[in-house]
Amino acid sequence: MAAKKPKPSPSPELRPSVDEIIARLKKLATKKDLEGMARYAIPSDHAFGVAMNQIQKLAKELGKDHELAQELWARGFYEARTLAGYVDEPAKVTAAQMDRWCKDFDNWAICDTVCFALFKRVPGSWPMVKKWAARKPEFEKRGAFALLWAFAGSADDDAPFTEGLKLIEAAATDERNFVKKAVDMALRATGKRSINLNTAAVTLAKRLAASADPTAAWIGKHSLKELSSPAVVKRLKA
Numbered sequence: 744m745a746a747k748k749p750k751p752s753p754s755p756e757l758r759p760s761v762d763e764i765i766a767r768l769k770k771l772a773t774k775k776d777l778e779g780m781a782r783y784a785i786p787s788d789h790a791f792g793v794a795m796n797q798i799q800k801l802a803k804e805l806g807k808d809h810e811l812a813q814e815l816w817a818r819g820f821y822e823a824r825t826l827a828g829y830v831d832e833p834a835k836v837t838a839a840q841m842d843r844w845c846k847d848f849d850n851w852a853i854c855d856t857v858c859f860a861l862f863k864r865v866p867g868s869w870p871m872v873k874k875w876a877a878r879k880p881e882f883e884k885r886g887a888f889a890l891l892w893a894f895a896g897s898a899d900d901d902a903p904f905t906e907g908l909k910l911i912e913a914a915a916t917d918e919r920n921f922v923k924k925a926v927d928m929a930l931r932a933t934g935k936r937s938i939n940l941n942t943a944a945v946t947l948a949k950r951l952a953a954s955a956d957p958t959a960a961w962i963g964k965h966s967l968k969e970l971s972s973p974a975v976v977k978r979l980k981a
Contacts, residue, residue, distance in 0.1 A: 825857075851882065872887050882921065885922050944970055945970050
């Protein structure tokens with residue numbers, strides 16, 4: 744069966760203006776969704792309260808549009824930036840843009856959405872993992888491990904993940920909540936790629952679990968439980 748072709752971008756004269764799109768997002772917002780964001784540690788001071796499935800539906804309607812994505816991101820609203828991650832065109836995204844957007848990350852949700860929906864598809868974006876892993880701000884550093892986590896589910900080559908495991912170990916003592924959780928997810932995702940990476944990830948998880956550092960120990964024990972589970976091992980061996 745032939746692959747589905749991506750929806751073409753509407754011509755500029757037919758495309759809704761950014762103001763029209765923002766107005767539409769506001770109409771889609773509900774008080775319930777806005778209040779729900781707080782329960783998931785998503786700041787609501789620059790948000791409307793639009794459900795993710797509504798944002799994704801609007802993104803499909805708009806199609807891919809690099810220029811539109813830049814305009815939406817510049818508005819600063821949570822939903823506008825989430826929408827930007829879905830409508831941008833990976834082939835047109837530069838390393839400089841990735842860096843700019845990473846520096847704008849102010850919550851885990853926008854960080855993860857952009858890394859999974861857009862950045863993992865940008866050609867040549869692997870080096871950003873190592874670059875961002877050295878960052879100090881919490882959500883910029885999370886970006887490194889959210890991106891590594893995203894790559895683990897789609898990259899063809901196992902080789903870069905050996906370096907990824909080293910970055911994970913180096914970051915395992917970062918006690919900040921949104922960093923340690925991304926490091927944990929990156930370790931688990933890496934260890935579920937192949938039997939060889941599982942062996943390496945389990946070895947690392949055991950080392951972390953035995954650490955005197957409470958954050959490293961938490962990551963190690965949490966990851967080890969899944970990576971050494973019969974279900975994961977059976978799937979990888981099969």
